[in-house]
Amino acid sequence: MLLLFEFCKIYWKSLVTFIWPLMILPILVLNNSPAFRCIYVVLIMCVYWITECIPPPLTSLLPMVLFPLMGILSSDRVAANYMNDTNMMLIGSIVIAIAMEETKLHMRIALNIINVVGCSIKRLHIGLCLVTMFISMWIANTAATALMLPVVEGTLQALQLQGLISMWEIDEQLPSPSPKPAGTATAPTELSEDRRPSNITMCYYISIAYASLIGGTGCIIGSGANLAYKGLYETRFPHSPGVEFAKWMMLNLPLMLITILFSILWIQIWYLGLFRPYSKAAKDINLGADSESAAKEIISTQLNQLGPIRFEEIVVAFCFVLAVILWFFRRPGFIPGWPHLFTELKVGDAVVAIFILFLFILMPNFPDFIYLRSSDEAKRPTSNSPSIVSWKVIERKMHWGLLFVLGGGFAMAEGAKTSGMTKLIAESLKSFLENDKIIVMIVCCGMAVIITQFLSSNVACVTIVTPVVLDMSVVAGLHPMYLGMSVALASCYSFLLPVSTPPNALIAGPSRIKGIEMAKVGLGQLILTLAVLLIVYPFYAPLVWDMDILPDWVETDKEEKP
Known part of the structure; x- marks a missing residue:
């Protein structure tokens, strides 16, 4: 048993890489429609992004291989997403x-x-x-x-x-040096445990x-x-x-x-x-x-x-x-x-x-x-x-890897739209979407915040959550920007842990801040920031983007066949 534990500890990334796609293979056995084939690819990418069992830019190139072979999207349409306007x-x-x-x-x-x-x-x-x-x-x-x-x-x-x-x-358990008065030069002390x-x-x-x-x-x-x-x-x-x-x-x-x-x-x-x-x-x-x-x-x-x-x-x-x-x-x-x-x-x-x-x-x-x-x-x-x-x-x-990560997200989103995956998920949440739009926004932002703190980077979080949220907006008859942007902003609020986002990780090293210390101050910061978003955004955003009216182009894009 100990040997098995050591094996898993050493080779866990390889195990996740090869075993996870096999574990979720029953999805394709139960339903082999384009929407479920896309769900299969998206689940593989989400776990690979979260665990980083292979480099995130490499994960982002999976649609280039899997979407054409699984009949979800043609290779030229997939490739176009890796060098678009954004x-x-x-x-x-x-x-x-x-x-x-x-x-x-x-x-x-x-x-x-x-x-x-x-x-x-x-x-x-x-x-x-x-x-x-x-x-x-x-x-x-x-x-x-x-x-x-x-x-x-x-x-x-x-x-x-x-x-x-x-x-x-x-x-405090160790004897502390006598304090020096202000203005007395002090040599920098060497860091120790x-x-x-x-x-x-x-x-x-x-x-x-x-x-x-x-x-x-x-x-x-x-x-x-x-x-x-x-x-x-x-x-x-x-x-x-x-x-x-x-x-x-x-x-x-x-x-x-x-x-x-x-x-x-x-x-x-x-x-x-x-x-x-x-x-x-x-x-x-x-x-x-x-x-x-x-x-x-x-x-x-x-x-x-x-x-x-x-x-x-x-x-x-x-x-x-x-x-x-x-x-x-x-x-x-x-x-x-x-x-x-x-x-x-x-x-x-x-x-x-x-x-x-x-x-x-x-x-x-x-x-x-x-x-x-x-x-x-x-x-x-x-x-x-x-x-x-x-x-x-x-x-x-140049951050070449980030270009691939964004491109992979865009390819995943287009595949999800073309296959009908996001529409399928949004339709299944139709009863939830009958609630007041502010409640829907709070739940969506809460979901994004949890993902970005503990499971994924803010870019990956936006890439995973946004396509679903945009189709939820269409089903609920809301302006897509109302839910979409609030979730995008919430995904940026990664305050809790050093691993939540690269800026936190960057300062954790030279400052020697422990995770528990960052979590304590970060929790207060997260509550205040979310409070500002959830109080100000629902009332101010419609003034800027005219979100109270469902635009005609929503119906045009809804009815458009790929």
Whole structure:
């Protein structure tokens, strides 16, 4: 028995890979219709995604093999999902993130915002949250967290060197060192097993992970889950106006700001003793003007190290603003969008993303050509100036696996629609859908939250849940955006565990935060965030997207035969 246990422990991934498809084979024996064949493939993909018994990008390629062979979808229709408008938009948005990272523009923005907000312990916390939230609106939340980690680590270490805070606590059972007065320099101590992070350390690290998740909901390019939802929605309803950049921001920007406010308050109450002036946490950070002046000096030093703003940073900032303006005014709603000046054909968000990509590759990082006729020979260029971002850098830093994951989700959604799988599931839930739409939304969001915390990443969660929810909307006679977007947003709220989402995992290592500690603070964060969504969304969303009326294109796409 022990030998069998050891065998399963070592080879469990291979066992899941080969045994799971055999275990669910009776589905095809009982009913071999296209809908049930699709259910069989989807169940295989869901378990593979959740367990990661094979790499998720490889799981995402299964529809390319199984859908044509099982008579669900032709190979050309499956392949088209792996490089559609949404995936092209993802490529462009990742290149924007790469350009900001290569030029260190994100660091300049972050340090300046923190400098403006203030440098006390609480104000630094607010500044870190706002900066991470803002950066995460425009680049992937994992990348935003990774970019902010050095800022947090450097700030904490510098404050500790000044003797203003302690990053680590020693177990109470062990003798503790005598405390040093504020302003006394303290050498950084080596990490050992008996050390755990202090409240300030946990506060700062957890805050950037949570702020990145919240910030990612504010803009459609801020999270892979947003782009996955956009692709799934537009695949299911090809005659719809789609998920428009401007409307997404009009709806989710206020939600994001309200959520980040409650997040800052909650984390400061939990870790920094906000509204509890006599608590130990509040006394630990009450260091007077010394801490603020020391922190200000740290921020100023880091800004000085960046030097004056460079030409390449100005170009990246200009392209970034240009991209936002073009995305917003592609279809703003209150005026005709700029594409109408050129064509009557559909112009998607990917057009803007790839246009900006070309600008980054074609623009030099320094305009040395202006010195071509300079009297000073030392200033004359001797070689071509490199571009803002080279294609080699893009190749190295591009998240190719995420493109496959999104493409696999889109292929799965199209197969589910074509085979009638999602319609079958939605019809079976018809009695449940007779409840009030707010109750239906609460249950769907609750299901998404449970999946994203414990079972799957937010992208996989959106990919699994969204096709079913969209068909449930059609059966219930609801605007598909009402349930669809609320579930997509709920899927992004992965606050409970380090394994729930990559930003949590990224901060768990350097901060040494235990899972139980993150679960405690994350539960409060999750309750507050869901409360904001479930209270504000049902009343505000219909004002932006006109969700009280069932559009004609729902019936068109419902009746359309593949």
